[in-house]
Amino acid sequence: MEDPKTAAVLSRMLGQAGRSLEMRPSRMTRAAERLRGETLTASTIVPVDRETSNPLADVILAADLPQVGPVLPAAMATSIDALLQEWSNIDRLREGGVEPAMSALIYGQPGTGKTQLALWIGRQLHLPVVAARLDGLISSCLGTTSRNIGALFAFAERYRCLLLLDEFDAIAKMRDDPQEVGEIKRVVNTLLQSLDARKTVGPTIAITNHETLLDPAIWRRFDLQIGMPLPTREARIEMIHRYAPPLELTDTQVVFLSWCLSDVSGSEIETFLRSLKRSYLLNEDPTKFSLLGAVRSYVSLNANRLATRRASALAKDDEALALALRRDPDASPVDLGKLFGVHRATINRWLKSSSGGELAHA
Ligand SMILES: Nc1ncnc2c1ncn2[C@@H]1O[C@H](COP(=O)(O)OP(=O)(O)O)[C@@H](O)[C@H]1O
Numbered sequence: 001m002e003d004p005k006t007a008a009v010l011s012r013m014l015g016q017a018g019r020s021l022e023m024r025p026s027r028m029t030r031a032a033e034r035l036r037g038e039t040l041t042a043s044t045i046v047p048v049d050r051e052t053s054n055p056l057a058d059v060i061l062a063a064d065l066p067q068v069g070p071v072l073p074a075a076m077a078t079s080i081d082a083l084l085q086e087w088s089n090i091d092r093l094r095e096g097g098v099e100p101a102m103s104a105l106i107y108g109q110p111g112t113g114k115t116q117l118a119l120w121i122g123r124q125l126h127l128p129v130v131a132a133r134l135d136g137l138i139s140s141c142l143g144t145t146s147r148n149i150g151a152l153f154a155f156a157e158r159y160r161c162l163l164l165l166d167e168f169d170a171i172a173k174m175r176d177d178p179q180e181v182g183e184i185k186r187v188v189n190t191l192l193q194s195l196d197a198r199k200t201v202g203p204t205i206a207i208t209n210h211e212t213l214l215d216p217a218i219w220r221r222f223d224l225q226i227g228m229p230l231p232t233r234e235a236r237i238e239m240i241h242r243y244a245p246p247l248e249l250t251d252t253q254v255v256f257l258s259w260c261l262s263d264v265s266g267s268e269i270e271t272f273l274r275s276l277k278r279s280y281l282l283n284e285d286p287t288k289f290s291l292l293g294a295v296r297s298y299v300s301l302n303a304n305r306l307a308t309r310r311a312s313a314l315a316k317d318d319e320a321l322a323l324a325l326r327r328d329p330d331a332s333p334v335d336l337g338k339l340f341g342v343h344r345a346t347i348n349r350w351l352k353s354s355s356g357g358e359l360a361h362a
C-alpha cells in the first residue's frame, strides 16, 4: 500500500479520470430505423474503380464495430454525447424545423483515437459504416476520381449508413500537382457538392491528421469540427487501467507510467503497455518482474517513442531519475521507495546526494 497521504491524493485524482464513452443503448437504438435507405448486409455489392477494380469502400456492419470508444477528456465526451443525441433524433429535429448537424470533421495527431471514435459512433447509432478507400477512390486518371466520388456517395445514399472519409487529406494532397489544377478543382467541386447533397441523407464523418492541408472551403463544409487532443494526465491514467491487464499495477506505478507517457498518443500508450505486458509474461518468475526495468528496456529499444524529456530522464541512473521524479509535479504523488523497491532512507540519501540536500525530506 502507498502511504496514506499518497493514497488520498491518488484516489482524488483517479476519481476525476477522463471519462470513457459508455454505451447508452436506450437513447440511441432508433437512429438506424429513422434514416431512409436500404439495409446493408454482408453480401451487398460495393462499387469499384472501373480501371483497377479496387473497391471504393469497405462496409463494416454495426455488429462488427468497436464496442468501446476512445478515452476522452470529460468535456469532449459530453460534446460527443450531444452529437449522438442529435444523430439519434434527426427526425425529431426536422419535425421541429431544425436541420441537424450532419457532418463532422475529426482532426488531430495520428493515434489519438479518431478512427476508433468514428467507428464507435457508428456502433452507437446502430449504423453500418461505409468507410471510403481514398486510395482506391483517387485514380491516377482524375476524370475517374470524380466519377468514383459520385459512385461512392450514390452508394452511401442508397443504403442507410454512416459515411466515413478517413485520411481525408489525401484529397487535399492532390493539389500538389500543378499540371492538373483544372481537373483537381473539378474533383474538389464534386466532393463539395456531394458533401452538401449528403446533408439531407445521412451522417458523414471525415478524418484528417493534417488539417492544415485542407482547403478552407472543404473545412467549412463540415457542420462540426472536432479536434482530438493528446490525452490529459487523467485520460492517460484511464488508458493505463484499460490496457494494463493482466499486468497488475499499484497506484504509484500507474502514476509513474502516466508520467512516462506525457505528450504521447493513445495508440502509443497501448503499444507501450503491450510491451510491458510482454516483458511481464515472459518473466520466468512474475514476482520478480521489475516494472522500472521493463520501462527502461522499452526506452532503449524504442528511441523517440516517448517524449524526449521523459526518455532522457529514464535513461539516467536510479538516483538521477528519483531526483527528476521528485522535482516534477507531474510525477506526484509517486512513492519513490515503492517504485525503486528500496527503503525510504535510501531515497532520502539519493535525493540528498544529488540535490545538495534540499529535496531529501520534501
Ligand atoms: N483516446 C484513446 N483512448 C483509448 N485508446 C486509444 C485512444 N487513442 C488511440 N487509442 C488506441 O490506439 C488505436 C489506434 O487509434 P486510431 O483510432 O487508429 O487513431 P487515429 O485514427 O487518430 O490515428 C485505437 O484503436 C486504440 O486502441
Ligand SMILES: [Mg+2]
Binding pocket: 114, 115, 116, 166, 207
Ligand atoms: Mg485513423
